[in-house]
Amino acid sequence: MSVAQHPPVQDMEIANWRDFGEAELGPILSGALGCFMENGYHGTTIRKIADSSGLSVPGVYHHFSSKHSILDELDRTAMHELWVRSQAALDDGPRDVLSRFDRLIECLVLFHAYRREVAFISFSEIRSLEGAARLEHLSARSRQQKLLTDLVLEGCDTGIFVNEFPREAARAITNICVGVSQWYRGTGELTPREIAKRYVSLCRKTVGAN
Template structure:
């Protein structure tokens, strides 16, 4: 849960985009004057950077917990991590969408920090896919490419998921989890869900 100022900013960024949202709109949405908003954050860029930072910290924390909370066989770790990624991008779709789509608006150290956090996050999946290939759970010839494709599937959920649609978050995790396993070349004898 974001602090109220950041939540108000997030909602504005989702509806109007970072560049389409003025500092006055952000202040109004937060119930503050423009100087009042500047008391909390130096700039609109600082607000975006903090939203992004919090999104990436939350995703990392959830991912680490998912990887280590259960059996440590590679396929079990993969399934928990994919479920975590899909649930995050469905349940936290607004913040996930902004963290994904507004990287183009981040500048300087904030952009570098996001890229480092994104690469660190990707490495978790790259490693577990490689482990699944090594132990024979997955048959893909291209583990890194499969891992990137799976990331695209997971992050893409935040672009289209809306509550009240055909699938709830658990349904997204189940259906798209199967798609991710197929993208990695899961052998037919393994975990047919």
């Protein structure tokens, strides 16, 4: 089955939002991701992607119409996996706002650690997305941000959080969680789950959790 014909991202199923195996990207997307990480999007050619994927240039074009379509597919896959895991995290346990907040922060940190490369490219190469792909990305990112913003607003409305600027606090929290993909390498003393635990504590302080 060609990459262009793989099941759509909306069919993704997550058995446990805390568990991460290898990302199932296929040879072209995996090869392109490595090239984008090493050379940047604009510094990567289809030839480099083909060589990294073990395919010919025509072989790559058989599955994807352009380098931009490869970036678009990487971005859509990353944003959808984050969304599916976030939904699962929110539904997995007590429904009080603090518990849901904690699980969502944990999910964000785990994703940006375990899926560091695709998360990094998805964020850093927004500038390279064009047309409908860029609009789709911005819509997906806004939808993802709304999950956290709504939680912070709910916490402030119910007195669980005390913060004068809840929307700004929510955006700041997103930025520090996304930032994990910029520095995490898997070689430090802390595991992703240990990092997530610390970030939950930091983020609670950011919103003034009682």
